[in-house]
Amino acid sequence: EPEVTQTPSHQVTQMGQEVILRCVPISNHLYFYWYRQILGQKVEFLVSFYNNEISEKSEIFDDQFSVERPDGSNFTLKIRSTKLEDSAMYFCASSEGGRPFSGNTIYFGEGSWLTVV
Amino acid sequence: DAKTTQPPSMDCAEGRAANLPCNHSTISGNEYVYWYRQIHSQGPQYIIHGLKNNETNEMASLIITEDRKSSTLILPHATLRDTAVYYCIVRAVYNQGGKLIFGQGTELSVKP
Numbered sequence: 001e002p003e004v005t006q007t008p009s010h011q012v013t014q015m016g017q018e019v020i021l022r023c024v025p026i027s028n029h030l031y032f033y034w035y036r037q038i039l040g041q042k043v044e045f046l047v048s049f050y051n052n053e054i055s056e057k058s059e060i061f062d063d064q065f066s067v068e069r070p071d072g073s074n075f076t077l078k079i080r081s082t083k084l085e086d087s088a089m090y091f092c093a094s095s096e097g098g099r100p101f102s103g104n105t106i107y108f109g110e111g112s113w114l115t116v117v
Numbered sequence: 118d119a120k121t122t123q124p125p126s127m128d129c130a131e132g133r134a135a136n137l138p139c140n141h142s143t144i145s146g147n148e149y150v151y152w153y154r155q156i157h158s159q160g161p162q163y164i165i166h167g168l169k170n171n172e173t174n175e176m177a178s179l180i181i182t183e184d185r186k187s188s189t190l191i192l193p194h195a196t197l198r199d200t201a202v203y204y205c206i207v208r209a210v211y212n213q214g215g216k217l218i219f220g221q222g223t224e225l226s227v228k229p
Contacts, residue, residue, distance in 0.1 A: 004160075030214075031214040033216065037158070042219050043155070043161060043204075043219040044219070045216040045217070045218065045219075048214055048215075048216055050214050055214055056214075056215075056216060089158060091160050091161070093160075095214065104214075105151075105163050105166065106163070106217055107163060108160035108161045108162070108163075109160050110159055110160045111158070111159070111160050
C-alpha cells in the first residue's frame with residue numbers, strides 16, 4: 001500500500017538553528033499538507049500546498065516557516081530559526097485531488113519528532 | 118467546516134463491538150464525515166468516510182443518521198491494537214484540497 005514517508009524520524013536541534021523536515025508524498029497525489037502535534041495536544045493544521053504554491057495556511061504558519069517542493073517527489077518544511085515551542089511531532093500528509101465531490105482522503109506519514117533544546 | 122462532539126473516552130472489551138458516537142448537528146449537505154485514529158502519537162490513520170449512506174470497509178462500519186446530525190463508527194470485533202484516539206471530522210465535499218480540523222477525539226481503551 002502506498003504511504004507517505006518522512007525523514008528524519010527524530011531530530012534534536014539547538015534553539016535558533018534552521019531545521020528542514022522532509023516528506024515523500026504518495027506518488028500520484030496533488031495536495032500536500034503539514035500538521036503538527038505538541039505533546040499531549042491536538043493535531044494542528046499548518047499549511048496546505050497545491051500546484052507549487054501554498055493554498056491555505058494557519059496562524060501558526062508564520063514567517064519562520066516555509067514549504068517547498070524542490071523536485072517531483074519531495075515536500076519539505078523549513079523552520080528558519082527554531083524556538084523551544086517548536087518542539088512537536090510534525091506530520092506530512094497528501095491527498096489525490098483531481099476528483100471534486102468525491103471525498104479525497106488525506107493520508108498521513110508517521111511523523112518527525114522535533115526537539116528544540 | 119462544521120464542528121463535531123465526541124465523548125472524551127470509552128472502554129470496550131476485547132472481541133466486542135466498539136461503537137463510537139459523534140455529533141455533528143451543524144453539518145451541511147455538502148460535508149463528508151471522516152474518521153481517523155491515532156495510535157500513541159503515530160500519524161493519524163484514515164479509517165472510513167461517508168456522506169449520507171452507511172459505509173463499510175475492512176476496518177470499520179460508519180452509520181450516519183438520516184438527518185446526518187450524528188454518526189457512529191463501529192469496530193465490529195475490537196482488539197487490543199484498536200486502543201487509540203478516534204477522531205470524527207467533517208469536511209466539505211467540494212474542497213478537494215481542504216484541510217482536516219482535528220478535535221480532541223475519543224480515547225478508546227480496549228481491555229482484555
